Amino acid sequence: MQEYIVSARKYRPMTFDTVVGQSSLTTTLKNAIATDKLAHAYLFCGPRGVGKTTCARIFAKTINCLSPKENGESCGECESCRAFDQGRSMNIHELDAASNNGVDDIRELNTQVQIPPQIGKYKVFIIDEVHMLTTAAFNAFLKTLEEPPSYVIFILATTEKHKILPTILSRCQVYDFSRMSVENTIAHLRNVAQQEGYTTEDEALQLIAEKADGGMRDALSIFDQMVSFTSGNLTYEKVCASLNVLSTEYYFKLVDYFLSQDVPSCMLLFNEVLNKGFEGGNFIAGLASHMRQLLVAKDTATLPLLEVSERTRERYCEQAKKCDTKFIYRAIKLCNECDQSYRQSHNKRLQVEICLIQCAQITAGDDISGSGRCPEKILKPIFSLAMQSQLASPRNVVQVQKPIQQTTNTETKEITRASIPTANPVASAVVPKMKLRNLGPSIKLSTTQQASHTTIQETRSLSNEDKPFTQEKLTFEWHTYVERLPIERRAMAMRMKNMMPKLINDTTFEIVANNEQIAQYLQNMKEGILKSLRQNLMNSQIQMLIRIAEIQEVQHISSKPALYQKMVEKNKNLQKLTELLKLEIC
Numbered sequence: 001m002q003e004y005i006v007s008a009r010k011y012r013p014m015t016f017d018t019v020v021g022q023s024s025l026t027t028t029l030k031n032a033i034a035t036d037k038l039a040h041a042y043l044f045c046g047p048r049g050v051g052k053t054t055c056a057r058i059f060a061k062t063i064n065c066l067s068p069k070e071n072g073e074s075c076g077e078c079e080s081c082r083a084f085d086q087g088r089s090m091n092i093h094e095l096d097a098a099s100n101n102g103v104d105d106i107r108e109l110n111t112q113v114q115i116p117p118q119i120g121k122y123k124v125f126i127i128d129e130v131h132m133l134t135t136a137a138f139n140a141f142l143k144t145l146e147e148p149p150s151y152v153i154f155i156l157a158t159t160e161k162h163k164i165l166p167t168i169l170s171r172c173q174v175y176d177f178s179r180m181s182v183e184n185t186i187a188h189l190r191n192v193a194q195q196e197g198y199t200t201e202d203e204a205l206q207l208i209a210e211k212a213d214g215g216m217r218d219a220l221s222i223f224d225q226m227v228s229f230t231s232g233n234l235t236y237e238k239v240c241a242s243l244n245v246l247s248t249e250y251y252f253k254l255v256d257y258f259l260s261q262d263v264p265s266c267m268l269l270f271n272e273v274l275n276k277g278f279e280g281g282n283f284i285a286g287l288a289s290h291m292r293q294l295l296v297a298k299d300t301a302t303l304p305l306l307e308v309s310e311r312t313r314e315r316y317c318e319q320a321k322k323c324d325t326k327f328i329y330r331a332i333k334l335c336n337e338c339d340q341s342y343r344q345s346h347n348k349r350l351q352v353e354i355c356l357i358q359c360a361q362i363t364a365g366d367d368i369s370g371s372g373r374c375p376e377k378i379l380k381p382i383f384s385l386a387m388q389s390q391l392a393s394p395r396n397v398v399q400v401q402k403p404i405q406q407t408t409n410t411e412t413k414e415i416t417r418a419s420i421p422t423a424n425p426v427a428s429a430v431v432p433k434m435k436l437r438n439l440g441p442s443i444k445l446s447t448t449q450q451a452s453h454t455t456i457q458e459t460r461s462l463s464n465e466d467k468p469f470t471q472e473k474l475t476f477e478w479h480t481y482v483e484r485l486p487i488e489r490r491a492m493a494m495r496m497k498n499m500m501p502k503l504i505n506d507t508t509f510e511i512v513a514n515n516e517q518i519a520q521y522l523q524n525m526k527e528g529i530l531k532s533l534r535q536n537l538m539n540s541q542i543q544m545l546i547r548i549a550e551i552q553e554v555q556h557i558s559s560k561p562a563l564y565q566k567m568v569e570k571n572k573n574l575q576k577l578t579e580l581l582k583l584e585i586c
């Protein structure tokens with residue numbers, strides 16, 4: 001039986017040109033060799049499995065080649081090259097600092113350093129994971145690193161550059177190896193598959209490349225696993241199942257459900273995913289990255305960021321066309337929020353389901369309001385509509401507000417009220433305990449209650465228990481009323497906030513409007529305003545006069561200098577202060 005060699009070893013590059021994904025770096029090394037400008041020490045940094053050791057070996061082999069090629073590569077045929085290829089060269093020493101990090105190991109290495117090479121020009125010492133050396137070992141090594149014999153070259157490799165001491169960094173030429181791109185990994189895997197006679201789908205290789213996360217060695221070992229699992233036929237579905245990766249198919253379907261506001265299908269799909277043994281948190285993270293891919297696919301400028309196979313790219317572009325950018329933003333935000341609260345949540349499944357429901361309602365918001373806002377905002381117009389209808393019919397306001405007057409009034413009032421025959425005695429008995437005005441105007445009372453209140457109102461006007469109130473209380477209640485105006489009246493509310501109701505006798509106050517239009521608005525609102533004030537100030541005699549401001553009254557607030565003049569008229573000291581501090585009014 002033929003010996004099985006793992007792909008990572010079998011397809012380990014033997015020349016600089018066959019190293020995948022590090023072309024600029026290998027070119028620099030080749031040039032250094034060609035021009036004979038070799039340093040004594042190199043530091044190769046980068047994530048695991050990106051070719052650091054491989055490059056170090058190729059480098060050692062190339063500088064020792066007896067008849068190097070013109071392009072800077074080794075010949076692969078001379079005695080030295082063959083010794084390297086067969087792993088019996090005495091010119092290369094590898095030390096894994098992760099397991100040999102003691103002083104004794106370094107002493108051993110120092111001894112080796114003293115022996116010149118038998119064949120070839122250089123002895124190359126590769127120290128892998130050099131950051132793992134102990135301090136003692138490191139100090140023992142430092143001397144040799146500083147002044148090695150002319151035939152010695154050190155190649156230090158590390159995955160954690162930040163752990164390398166400055167004393168080492170300053171003595172080495174540093175090369176940063178980059179993570180493998182998904183594209184490069186796929187191309188290499190495809191190449192290996194072709195040589196081995198396996199059939200592969202690009203999407204399957206894509207999955208492997210993504211799982212390997214930039215490491216070629218990892219990618220090749222996953223690839224080997226998949227080959228044995230699928231008997232050399234690497235389809236997307238099989239690889240998905242084997243790697244326990246959730247197929248992107250689910251996410252494509254899910255987004256379609258979102259767009260058609262199909263909440264039940266979303267829930268069923270999530271249930272299916274859970275039944276397959278996937279975790280909700282990962283599912284949401286996957287959904288977030290799917291939405292990100294859609295966002296990237298939406299714009300031709302960002303399309304290159306989409307590291308996927310051609311067929312998948314087309315699918316993303318196709319789905320992205322159906323999605324509004326706002327929808328994508330909003331969905332990403334929802335996924336992100338869900339992801340953040342997921343770990344703390346006691347009901348994780350519900351957490352994900354809420355997120356899915358919200359996503360499915362994003363486009364529903366478009367249909368109703370055309371604003372593309374979040375689902376909870378859809379509720380607002382409905383709520384304010386209810387408020388509007390109540391304001392439009394003042395009778396309702398009366399019905400809601402009248403009982404409160406009763407609640408806050410004296411006991412004698414209570415008695416009067418209790419003596420009135422009502423259709424619903426229970427309701428009238430209960431109502432006084434509640435402060436309805438705190439609950440807002442959307443509360444509707446039953447018709448029986450309304451009937452009883454109307455009766456109460458009549459009795460109330462008969463009673464003569466109006467309470468006196470101060471300017472201060474009036475101002476306070478005015479502002480309370482303004483604060484409670486619905487959102488559509490925001491502009492008017494802003495104006496009213498700046499108006500000051502002025503008490504001109506015990507029960508009548510004056511309000512000054514800047515112009516006729518505002519006066520008309522106020523006139524329209526008068527009934528509602530008075531109902532509120534009469535009720536809250538407990539005085540049924542309150543009257544409101546609306547006056548249009550005199551021209552100079554309006555002018556004095558039209559500009560800041562004018563306002564300043566007005567203030568100076570009232571207080572001359574202000575002018576002194578302005579002059580003293582050399583202030584300018586602009």
Ligand SMILES: [Zn+2]
Nearest residue numbers: 065075078081
């Ligand atoms: Zn050679």
